[in-house]
Amino acid sequence: MSRLGEVAIVARKAIKYGSIGLVVLMIGRIVLNASVAYWKKLHPPPPPPPDVKWGKLPKLIFPQKDQPTLKYILETRTGGLPSKMDTQFKVYFMPIRKPNLLAYDSSKAVANRLDFIEEPKKLSETDYRWDTAFPVASSLTMNVITGAFVMDRKWQDDPTYATPNLIYSDAKAVDRTKNILSRLELLPEDVKDGDFTRSYLRAENGQLVSAPSGSQAHFIRVNLYRTPVEEVEVVNPRSDKGLISAILAMQREDDKQFIYLDYSYFPVDLENSAVYPLITPAEAWQRMQTGAGFIANIKPGVESTTVREVYLGYYDSDIPQQFLQPVYVFEGDEEFIGYVPAIADAWVE
Secondary structure: OOOOHHHHHHHHHHHHHHHHHHHHHHHHHHHHHHHHHHHHHHHHHOOOOOOOOOOOOOOOOOOOOOOOEEEHHHHHOOOOOOOOOEEEEEEEEOOOOOOOOOOOHHHHHHHHHHOOOOOEEEEEOOEEEEEOOOOEEEEEEEOOOOOOOEEEEOOOHHHHOOOOOOOOHHHHHHHHHHHHHHHHOOOOOOHHHEEEEEEEEEEEOOOOOOOOOHHHHHEEEEEOOOOOOOOOOOEEOOOOOEEEEEEEOOOOOHHEEEEEEEEEOOOOOEEEEEEEEEHHHHHHHHHHHHHOOOOOOOOOOEEEEEEEEEEEEEEEOOOOEEEEEEEEEEOOOEEEEEEEEOHHHHEEO
């Protein structure tokens, strides 16, 4: 064999084994990177310690109402409490409006847009009530500092409300509610894009009761809710009522459509947050069992419930509170919903 032939054979072998080696190196690098990524996923670096920059937080204030004594059974999909939950959580600042010279004028402007044009009656240093007799006797009670208000029309005084002449679809009822809020300049973006619920109501002996369907209803209730905060669900004091709630009559006349409007929305500053440590799910569960939690909903007369879901959410109060804080949410049978404040005791006063 000639010298040239030997060189060609060596060159071919070098190319062959070099290519194999390059492929092995490439595959090895991919495997190594995947292994490192998998190890990091299983062993993530610990989060930075909570900054607790606001010091101790005020206790969450839940509605004052009778709380039933319940027996609890825990039957989640995993058979127990969640094993992996956050040990710390963001808390957001909620700016509270301060008394100022323009507060009354702003409230009066809202009242006028709702066709309450008479001078109001002063109920307290912060609360005023406007009254009107058109289209039926109606009142608007407002806190001129916080902007929270309730408008209530005595539909019972007009028998035509018991004869619907308009059927609302869900979308139309929600649109009508958002339209009136836009006209009042009271439709925030985190509600505009948020979830909603609706329920049908009918008149019975001067009271509003549940109706089985739209065809048998005289009214429709619309509840509007805040969008999740960083993908964390926001929960309310009542499961059947949003912080913005409206009842619309199934009437064509515009001035007769809204018989009730309850507005208790307070803004959240999503650019201003701090991180706080949490109690454990076991501590929260023990407090729920011993009556230290808040029962937001349960069927009347129920004495026990089986809890199926446990998760963290933000509690959206219907009264002004300075911070949007997390709670443990317990959901279960018999329409049960309960909350336990989640911030560690050392950081609550």
